[in-house]
Amino acid sequence: MxxxxxxxxxxxxxxxxxxxxxxxxxxxxxxxxxxxxxxxxxxxxxxxxxxxxxxxxxxxxxxxxxxxxxxxxxxxxxxxxxxxxxxxxxxxxxxxxxxxxxxxxxxxxxxxxxxxxxxxxxPSEEPVSAPSSPMTNGNAMTMQQQQQQRPIMIFLKYFDVDKQQLNGLGHIYMSPLDKAEKIAPHILRIMGWEEGVSLELYEEIKQTYIERMKPKNTLIASEIQDGDIIVFQRHLSEDEQVSIRQIQPTASLTAVEYYDFLVNRLFVHFTPKVWPAQTFQVQNDDQAVFKIALSRKDGYDALAHKVAEHLSSVATKPVEPSHLRFTTVNNQSGKPRTVVKRLQGSTMASILLGGSAGYGGYSYSQPQAPDHLYYEVLEMSLTDLEQRKNVRVVLLSEGITKEDPCDLLIHKQATFKEVLAALQKRASLPDEIMDQIRFYESHQNKVYKILPLNQSVLALNEFMTLYAERIPEDEANLNEENGDRLTPCFHFEKEPSKSHGAPFLFMVKGGEAFKDAKDRLSKRTGIKGKNLEKVRFAVVKGGQNYSRPVWIEDEDVLSEKLQDGDHLGLEHANRNRSNWIKYESLNIR
Missing domain, CATH: 3.10.20.90 (Phosphatidylinositol 3-kinase Catalytic Subunit; Chain A, domain 1)
Structure with missing residues (x-):
C-alpha cells in the first residue's frame, strides 16, 4: 500500500x-x-x-x-x-x-x-482510546474534560511583509485554557525577537477564511484544536505601512490580504514585443523573458508596478511603471493580438480572460493566451502616449521613386509645425531645407489636398495617406500671371480606376509644349530613359476613376488641355502588380 x-x-x-x-x-x-x-x-x-x-x-x-x-x-x-x-x-x-x-x-x-x-x-502523551463505538453522555463529558486538560499541537506560520512570503515555522504545544496572547512568547523565542514586539495573530481556518484572533480569548473559546494553523506577523504602524507602500505599492500589508493573493494567484509569462529593444537593456538576454506571480484582482497599475519591479532588478537602469505597455497574445499563433488599455476597473482576470466567452457564455477556442503578455518599455509615459496620435508620414526622395514611411508620435493638440520638427529629427533632415518641405494628403493614390503647417493633427483623416516632400526648385519660379499652376498627378494602369504608386504635384507652365514638360516630368518623378518611353500621359477629367483618359501628344500645350480640377495621369505598368493580383484573387468568388 x-x-x-x-x-x-x-x-x-x-x-x-x-x-x-x-x-x-x-x-x-x-x-x-x-x-x-x-x-x-x-x-x-x-x-x-x-x-x-x-x-x-x-x-x-x-x-x-x-x-x-x-x-x-x-x-x-x-x-x-x-x-x-x-x-x-x-x-x-x-x-x-x-x-x-x-x-x-x-x-x-x-x-x-x-x-x-x-x-x-x-506533551500530549496521555493515553487516548481508539474510537470504536458511540459513547454515553457520561463518558463524553469525561472525554471533554480530558481534552481541556491535554495540550494541543499548533502549527505556526510567519507572514513576512517585507519579503511578501508565507513560511511554515514549526509547531508548539499549548493548553486549551491558555489565552491566545500566550502564544507570543513562543513566537519571540523561535524568531529571536526582543520582548515587546507587537504581533498580529490569525487563524488559518481555510484558504479563503483567515480570521484575526482576539488576544484575550482562550484557545478553546477560539475553537483551536490539534493541527490548527496560526499565522503571525509584525504589527505595522501607519508610518511603516506608508513606507512599505512607497517601496512596494502592490504589497500585501496583512496576512488576510496575502491569503487573498494566494487564492487569486496566477503565473504570467512576459516576452518583449520588440527585441532587441532600444528603450532598455537587460544584463543578460535570457532575462528579457520571465514569469511572475500576479493576482487575478490586480489592476493595470498593479500589473505595471510588478513588471517594472522585476525588470528593474535585471535591467541596466530602473524601469518606470508608467512607461510600460502590454499586448495580449494570440493563443494559436503566439503573435501580438491587441494592446491592453489602461481602463479603470480592469483586472488581470478581465485582461487575460475577458471577452473570450462565446454564445451562452461558452467558448470552444480561447482567442488569447490566458497566461502570456507582450510588454514594451516606452520612451514616454503611457499617460503622455494616450495624449498623442500616431502620424505616419511617407517621405519622398529621389523624385518620387523612393518612399520612406515614418511613424511619428505627435500630441493630439499639435499642428503640422510639430510634425515637421518630429520628421526632421526622425529622418535627419538638414536645417537649410526645412522651409522647403511640403505635406499633402492622398486618397486612392490621388492627391487630395496640400496641408499647411497650421493644420491640426487631430483633424487628420485616418483613411488618407500622408506624404512629405521637398518642393522642387522649379516651383520657386511659378508665375500665375503667365498661366503657371500646380496640377495633381497620379499613376494608373490601363484605366484611371486602377491607380497605384505615390501621387505628386507638378508645375504646369503656361504655353509650354508637352515635349518640354515631359523633360521636367522625368526629373520630377525620377523616371528616365526607356522607362519613361513606356509611360503614356493623359488628362483625366476631375481625376474621376471612370473618366475616359484624353491622351496627350508631344505637340500639345498642357496648360490648354488641363481644366480646373483635372489630373495629369501617367499610364504604365504597376511595379507591385503581383501584389495587386494577389489581393484581387482573394476577392474572386
Whole structure:
C-alpha cells in the first residue's frame, strides 16, 4: 500500500495555504521541496515497525518520532488529528479506521523535543482510546474534560511583509485554557525577537477564511484544536505601512490580504514585443523573458508596478511603471493580438480572460493566451502616449521613386509645425531645407489636398495617406500671371480606376509644349530613359476613376488641355502588380 509521509521540514519549505501540498507527492525535491514523500509498504507492517523504519530513514534517534493521522476536514483542509499510539496496529487497519479512500493514507511525522536528560518530550502523551463505538453522555463529558486538560499541537506560520512570503515555522504545544496572547512568547523565542514586539495573530481556518484572533480569548473559546494553523506577523504602524507602500505599492500589508493573493494567484509569462529593444537593456538576454506571480484582482497599475519591479532588478537602469505597455497574445499563433488599455476597473482576470466567452457564455477556442503578455518599455509615459496620435508620414526622395514611411508620435493638440520638427529629427533632415518641405494628403493614390503647417493633427483623416516632400526648385519660379499652376498627378494602369504608386504635384507652365514638360516630368518623378518611353500621359477629367483618359501628344500645350480640377495621369505598368493580383484573387468568388 502507498503511504504519504510529511515532516516538519516539508512544512517549513511550504509557502502556501494548509499544511503541505499533499497533491504534489512524488514531485522532484529540488522543484517542490514541500512535497510529501511516497512509500510503498506492506499492509501488514505495524505502526511500531513503520516508526522504526522512518526513524532510520530520516536519521533520527530512536523514540523521537511519532506519526500523526491526517484527516480531511469538512472545510476542505487536511490536518493532523491524533497520534498513532497503537504500536501493534497494522498500517492497513490504521488506514481503514482513520483515513479516507480518496485521500489515501497520509501521515505527519512529529519530531519530539528533548528534556535535560536527553529524553523525548511528548506533551500530549496521555493515553487516548481508539474510537470504536458511540459513547454515553457520561463518558463524553469525561472525554471533554480530558481534552481541556491535554495540550494541543499548533502549527505556526510567519507572514513576512517585507519579503511578501508565507513560511511554515514549526509547531508548539499549548493548553486549551491558555489565552491566545500566550502564544507570543513562543513566537519571540523561535524568531529571536526582543520582548515587546507587537504581533498580529490569525487563524488559518481555510484558504479563503483567515480570521484575526482576539488576544484575550482562550484557545478553546477560539475553537483551536490539534493541527490548527496560526499565522503571525509584525504589527505595522501607519508610518511603516506608508513606507512599505512607497517601496512596494502592490504589497500585501496583512496576512488576510496575502491569503487573498494566494487564492487569486496566477503565473504570467512576459516576452518583449520588440527585441532587441532600444528603450532598455537587460544584463543578460535570457532575462528579457520571465514569469511572475500576479493576482487575478490586480489592476493595470498593479500589473505595471510588478513588471517594472522585476525588470528593474535585471535591467541596466530602473524601469518606470508608467512607461510600460502590454499586448495580449494570440493563443494559436503566439503573435501580438491587441494592446491592453489602461481602463479603470480592469483586472488581470478581465485582461487575460475577458471577452473570450462565446454564445451562452461558452467558448470552444480561447482567442488569447490566458497566461502570456507582450510588454514594451516606452520612451514616454503611457499617460503622455494616450495624449498623442500616431502620424505616419511617407517621405519622398529621389523624385518620387523612393518612399520612406515614418511613424511619428505627435500630441493630439499639435499642428503640422510639430510634425515637421518630429520628421526632421526622425529622418535627419538638414536645417537649410526645412522651409522647403511640403505635406499633402492622398486618397486612392490621388492627391487630395496640400496641408499647411497650421493644420491640426487631430483633424487628420485616418483613411488618407500622408506624404512629405521637398518642393522642387522649379516651383520657386511659378508665375500665375503667365498661366503657371500646380496640377495633381497620379499613376494608373490601363484605366484611371486602377491607380497605384505615390501621387505628386507638378508645375504646369503656361504655353509650354508637352515635349518640354515631359523633360521636367522625368526629373520630377525620377523616371528616365526607356522607362519613361513606356509611360503614356493623359488628362483625366476631375481625376474621376471612370473618366475616359484624353491622351496627350508631344505637340500639345498642357496648360490648354488641363481644366480646373483635372489630373495629369501617367499610364504604365504597376511595379507591385503581383501584389495587386494577389489581393484581387482573394476577392474572386
Amino acid at each position: 502507498q503511504v504519504l509521509v510529511a515532516t516538519e521540514k516539508h512544512f517549513k519549505a511550504y509557502q502556501g495555504a494548509d499544511l503541505i501540498p499533499w497533491a504534489e507527492y512524488g514531485a522532484d525535491e529540488q522543484e517542490e521541496p514541500a512535497a510529501p514523500k511516497a512509500h510503498r509498504l506492506l499492509r501488514s507492517m505495524t505502526v511500531s515497525d513503520f516508526t522504526k523504519m522512518m526513524t532510520k530513514e530520516y536519521g533520527a534517534e530512536e523514540g523521537t518520532l511519532r506519526p500523526w493521522i491526517m484527516v480531511n476536514r469538512q472545510n476542505g483542509t487536511v490536518r493532523p488529528d491524533h497520534p498513532l499510539t497503537w504500536p501493534d496496529m497494522t498500517l492497513e487497519e490504521a488506514a481503514n479506521k482513520f483515513s479516507t479512500r480518496t485521500g489515501g493514507f497520509r501521515v505527519f511525522l512529529e519530531a519530539a523535543e528533548k528534556d535535560a536528560d536527553g529524553k523525548p518530550i511528548w
